[in-house]
Amino acid sequence: MAGSYTKKEFGLGPEEQTLLKDSNGTRIVPKGAEPVRLSPGWEGTGKTDDELNFKNVTMDQANLELNPPRDRLNIVMFIMILHGVGALMPWNMFISAPEYFQEHKLSPKSTGDNSTQMYVDYFSNAVTFSAQVPNVVFNWLNLFLPLAGNLTTRIVYGIFAQVVVFVFTIVLAMIDSSSWANIFFWITMGSVVILNISNGIYQNSVFGMAAKLPGKYTGCVVLGSNISGTFTSVMILLTTYFSPSPRTSAIYYFITALFVLLACFDTYFALPINRFYRYHEYLHEKEASQRKTDQLTTGRPPLIKVFKQCALQCFNVWFIFFVTLSVFPSVMMKVQSTTYEVGSSEANYFTLLFCFLNFNVTAMIGSFLASMYKWPSKKYLIVPVLLRVVFIPLFLVCRYMPNNRTFIFIENDWAFLIIGALMGLSSGYFSSCAMTYCSTTVEPRYASTAGMFGAAFLVTGVFSGILFSFVMPIIAGLLG
Numbered sequence: 001m002a003g004s005y006t007k008k009e010f011g012l013g014p015e016e017q018t019l020l021k022d023s024n025g026t027r028i029v030p031k032g033a034e035p036v037r038l039s040p041g042w043e044g045t046g047k048t049d050d051e052l053n054f055k056n057v058t059m060d061q062a063n064l065e066l067n068p069p070r071d072r073l074n075i076v077m078f079i080m081i082l083h084g085v086g087a088l089m090p091w092n093m094f095i096s097a098p099e100y101f102q103e104h105k106l107s108p109k110s111t112g113d114n115s116t117q118m119y120v121d122y123f124s125n126a127v128t129f130s131a132q133v134p135n136v137v138f139n140w141l142n143l144f145l146p147l148a149g150n151l152t153t154r155i156v157y158g159i160f161a162q163v164v165v166f167v168f169t170i171v172l173a174m175i176d177s178s179s180w181a182n183i184f185f186w187i188t189m190g191s192v193v194i195l196n197i198s199n200g201i202y203q204n205s206v207f208g209m210a211a212k213l214p215g216k217y218t219g220c221v222v223l224g225s226n227i228s229g230t231f232t233s234v235m236i237l238l239t240t241y242f243s244p245s246p247r248t249s250a251i252y253y254f255i256t257a258l259f260v261l262l263a264c265f266d267t268y269f270a271l272p273i274n275r276f277y278r279y280h281e282y283l284h285e286k287e288a289s290q291r292k293t294d295q296l297t298t299g300r301p302p303l304i305k306v307f308k309q310c311a312l313q314c315f316n317v318w319f320i321f322f323v324t325l326s327v328f329p330s331v332m333m334k335v336q337s338t339t340y341e342v343g344s345s346e347a348n349y350f351t352l353l354f355c356f357l358n359f360n361v362t363a364m365i366g367s368f369l370a371s372m373y374k375w376p377s378k379k380y381l382i383v384p385v386l387l388r389v390v391f392i393p394l395f396l397v398c399r400y401m402p403n404n405r406t407f408i409f410i411e412n413d414w415a416f417l418i419i420g421a422l423m424g425l426s427s428g429y430f431s432s433c434a435m436t437y438c439s440t441t442v443e444p445r446y447a448s449t450a451g452m453f454g455a456a457f458l459v460t461g462v463f464s465g466i467l468f469s470f471v472m473p474i475i476a477g478l479l480g
Helices: 059-066 072-095 098-105 114-144 151-174 178-210 216-242 246-273 275-298 303-327 345-372 382-396 413-440 444-469 472-479
Strands: none
Touching (some): 072 151, 072 216, 098 178, 098 246, 114 178, 151 178, 151 246, 178 216, 216 246, 216 345, 216 413, 246 275, 275 444, 303 382, 303 444, 345 413, 413 444
16 A cells, blocks of 8 residues: 655655766756755655555555645535435425325315324324334444445435435325325335435435545534525425415425435535545545454454444434434424414414524534534533533423413523524534544544444434423423
8 A cells, every 4th residue: 555655755865876967077967956866765764565666556546645635615525515415305304294294185174084184193203203213223234234335335225215215205296195095194104214214324324424534524414414404494484485285385395305315416426536535535445454454353343442432422412412302393393482373374484483494593503613613622522412401491491382281481482592592503513513523533444433323323312302202291291
């Protein structure tokens, strides 16, 4: 393998000869010109024979090592942000269209059959479990087992499967399914399962891909995930205002997600063209080769060692998303305004603005700030992460009104907005810090594996937070 050579390593040796004159003493090099120097600098660098001779190294790889490139125009950074958007876009699009599924496709008003009310009542819970269980399972399996070969295979087939599901979903949106609503419900659940199996593999692989690059690129993926939420919230507002029906809104949602996934597909194949990405991929391959050598020498798999090194940051990732998903969106969306009547169009806009848009925009800002400055350090990040648990009781004492509870401590709408903004800002900021620290805490050759650990704990935190949100109405009822 080629080493990294600098000018200092090729300094003047003790046997240096300067060819300035011919045998007659006549000067053959003009004054002021750089003389030709013969130096044993190559041998004096201490490199191995394979490195000195560039054995098994292409000229392109040698050129990349001797001239490390930069991310010109931040192209790779923007591609990582795009893949972060794509990793959460499918989930965001499905949970943001309850009116389409519950009112347009499954409600007794649309089907003419009162038995379909059960599908309306349990739709949200069914979607949650159908989405998150396979997402968690396959994130962990993707870490421990070679499910689909290398990163390229997993990413390509993961995106392709999601594209097929969205095309199928768009077709279903255009078809009148009122006479077979029960079949539509189970087809939708099957689509959600397939979508999130492929998305779990894709999301995990994206963090593994980003971990090959400098630490800030993992933060870019998290930033993209938060941009995805903001983008979806804006889409909800626009389609709610302009679209003539829930069916049309849903078609817009799904087509938008389809185009985002196709953009992710195209840009992934554009990455190998970029010199900056090729350089870091080459460095990663060198580290992977060394890792294989270490494994043969020690006879121990690296996963336990990697997890021990990044365990603290994995906990941070899990706890951040556990707290966030415990209250968003299940609790926040049910906080009622003191100004607008429940069920009115103004109250619906209050939820869209004060809950969804507020959280997603502030989470996006938090991720962006983390890309410029990170505080606190890896060792002390756990302190503010644990303190975030205070958001759970804070939202419970707002106008969160399950089961007609009467105990309310925070009545003001703007106080609710500020608490939600702080929760979103801290979620985006500390999750970006934790994910970045996760891949930079370990040895460089294990960065990709640590990134996958972080992604697995991320989806586990999401799932456990959603499960805990189911008991929040019970806790609120106990408060009075």
